[in-house]
Amino acid sequence: MFTQTLLTGLAIGGIYALMAVGYSLVFSILNFSNFAYGSIIMLGAYIGYYAMVRMGMPIGLAIAVSIVGSGLLCWLNERLAYAPLRKRKASSLFFMISAMGTSIFLENLVYATIGARFYNFPELFAKSNLEFRGISIGVLDVFAMVFSFVAIYGLNLFLQKSRTGIAIRAASYDIEVCSLNGVNIAALIGLVFGLAGALAGISGMFLGMKYIVYPTMGWITNKAYIAAVIGGLGSLPGAVVGGVLLGVLETFVSAYVSSVVRDVFSFSLLVLLLMVMPTGLFGRFLEEKV
Amino acid sequence: MLSIRNLNVKYGQIHALHGISLEVETGRVVAVVGANGAGKTTLMMTLAGLLSPAGGEILFEGTALPKEAYKILGRGICLVPERRRLYANLTVRENLLMGAYLRKDKAGIAADLERMYDLFPIMRERIKQYAGTLSGGEQQMVAIARGLMSRPKLLLLDEPSLGLAPLMVQFMFKTIREINAEGVTVLLAEQNAFQALDMADDAFVLETGRVLVSGSGKELLENPLVRKAYLGVKH
Numbered sequence: 418m419f420t421q422t423l424l425t426g427l428a429i430g431g432i433y434a435l436m437a438v439g440y441s442l443v444f445s446i447l448n449f450s451n452f453a454y455g456s457i458i459m460l461g462a463y464i465g466y467y468a469m470v471r472m473g474m475p476i477g478l479a480i481a482v483s484i485v486g487s488g489l490l491c492w493l494n495e496r497l498a499y500a501p502l503r504k505r506k507a508s509s510l511f512f513m514i515s516a517m518g519t520s521i522f523l524e525n526l527v528y529a530t531i532g533a534r535f536y537n538f539p540e541l542f543a544k545s546n547l548e549f550r551g552i553s554i555g556v557l558d559v560f561a562m563v564f565s566f567v568a569i570y571g572l573n574l575f576l577q578k579s580r581t582g583i584a585i586r587a588a589s590y591d592i593e594v595c596s597l598n599g600v601n602i603a604a605l606i607g608l609v610f611g612l613a614g615a616l617a618g619i620s621g622m623f624l625g626m627k628y629i630v631y632p633t634m635g636w637i638t639n640k641a642y643i644a645a646v647i648g649g650l651g652s653l654p655g656a657v658v659g660g661v662l663l664g665v666l667e668t669f670v671s672a673y674v675s676s677v678v679r680d681v682f683s684f685s686l687l688v689l690l691l692m693v694m695p696t697g698l699f700g701r702f703l704e705e706k707v
Numbered sequence: 708m709l710s711i712r713n714l715n716v717k718y719g720q721i722h723a724l725h726g727i728s729l730e731v732e733t734g735r736v737v738a739v740v741g742a743n744g745a746g747k748t749t750l751m752m753t754l755a756g757l758l759s760p761a762g763g764e765i766l767f768e769g770t771a772l773p774k775e776a777y778k779i780l781g782r783g784i785c786l787v788p789e790r791r792r793l794y795a796n797l798t799v800r801e802n803l804l805m806g807a808y809l810r811k812d813k814a815g816i817a818a819d820l821e822r823m824y825d826l827f828p829i830m831r832e833r834i835k836q837y838a839g840t841l842s843g844g845e846q847q848m849v850a851i852a853r854g855l856m857s858r859p860k861l862l863l864l865d866e867p868s869l870g871l872a873p874l875m876v877q878f879m880f881k882t883i884r885e886i887n888a889e890g891v892t893v894l895l896a897e898q899n900a901f902q903a904l905d906m907a908d909d910a911f912v913l914e915t916g917r918v919l920v921s922g923s924g925k926e927l928l929e930n931p932l933v934r935k936a937y938l939g940v941k942h
């Protein structure tokens with residue numbers, strides 16, 4: 418029971434971590450919480466659903482289509498909603514309002530065009546289990562876990578080693594100096610949103626397969642937001658640790674206490690942690706030494 | 708190399724530079740001195756493309772500068788900003804690599820990293836440290852080295868001596884001359900007027916957004932107006 422709960426927790430934690438990393442990426446560079454991200458994840462799920470169920474693509478290809486589609490949408494979101502604010506040097510409050518507007522717009526766009534009904538991915542895959550020494554875990558969970566961690570590992574490698582990755586970290590500290598070093602900031606921010614969108618595609622796809630696809634499924638990104646804040650907004654290791662921690666703890670609460678108190682638990686955990694550590698577990702290092 | 712004609716810069720209602728004109732000739736060290744608030748940083752930021760002029764003209768090697776900062780770096784003008792502004796979350800080596808962001812020549816970048824460690828030997832022991840953990844003097848070295856990694860034709864230095872111990876200030880000015888001797892033209896903004904005038908080939912004194920006097924560094928050191936206004940207080 419314990420190992421099984423842990424594995425299930427890691428699987429959902431992996432998805433939370435993906436979403437939290439997407440949040441944190443954007444936050445680290447533009448310093449605002451991109452509340453439109455949940456809607457991009459929702460659209461990622463729809464794209465995946467259409468690709469796989471309606472167009473009959475194999476799962477690997479459907480995930481790829483969802484990644485590319487969400488990446489483009491997230492990039493477009495920045496171009497249309499945030500780039501104009503950036504040019505006017507607006508404060509992060511305006512970015513947040515614009516993000517909420519985008520989110521409401523996208524959800525209603527789905528209601529108006531696709532409709533409010535729920536869509537299910539084929540049962541077959543989602544419900545099959547792997548048995549091993551009395552532990553039973555869903556194939557989907559294993560797949561989600563492996564895929565999330567590979568994606569996060571790849572992203573981390575990119576951020577640590579590549580020239581563009583170093584520039585993204587530099588911009589997260591001082592965007593102005595980064596432009597003095599020859600970085601085209603508009604293009605770099607576009608890339609960051611594209612990457613966050615790609616992660617949204619993966620997580621949207623897995624959320625859709627694990628639960629169902631519907632217009633307001635983006636609410637689940639509240640969890641990712643909590644995870645990102647627990648880890649310390651803007652910190653990528655923090656987002657990963659926060660996501661995994663939240664996923665595992667929640668699953669244990671559902672399994673050993675009751676699934677009804679699960680969400681109460683998540684929010685309480687957040688409030689408690691912020692009282693003790695206001696900047697989260699891996700709060701950003703912002704000290705300036707003169 | 709650089710000619711600035713009748714440059715005006717404003718922050719909203721605040722008129723920070725009032726029709727500044729000045730020339731920087733190739734191969735020289737040019738100092739812009741002036742008290743706190745005179746407009747030195749405003750001038751530097753405008754040249755680097757972080758502020759846009761309200762009027763006037765900036766010509767570099769005979770043509771107008773592009774608007775975006777990253778394109779200006781591409782033209783060979785690099786600003787080392789006031790208060791160093793290193794990336795505290797990156798290592799020293801990564802900071803230097805950011806300086807070489809626009810370059811594609813891997814071998815050249817590696818060779819230049821070595822050159823920087825020769826120029827500032829203490830830096831070699833610090834390459835894996837986060838830049839935020841360095842002392843003020845070390846940070847200034849990394850900031851200048853980061854600027855040089857772009858192989859600029861014109862290096863803009865905004866208050867390189869700010870907050871440094873006297874010995875370190877001397878070392879910094881000596882190094883600036885060495886950098887110049889290797890063919891980099893330098894435009895330097897300093898509050899530390901005495902030492903800046905002493906080492907500069909040409910100099911301009913800025914006061915509340917206007918050029919008060921200009922001449923060779925030595926001339927300005929002797930100029931009674933300058934002596935009274937800036938050198939009265941012994942440094």
Ligand SMILES: Nc1ncnc2c1ncn2[C@@H]1O[C@H](COP(=O)(O)OP(=O)(O)O)[C@@H](O)[C@H]1O
Nearest residue numbers: 718721723741742743744745746747748749750
């Ligand atoms: N961001 C800003 N907003 C408004 N006014 C500014 C800003 N930065 C500088 N100033 C004003 O512009 C003038 C010149 O400042 P600055 O260029 O920083 O001088 P210096 O570098 O010579 O100390 C000062 O009067 C200062 O108050």
Ligand SMILES: [Mg+2]
Nearest residue numbers: 747748789866
């Ligand atoms: Mg200044």
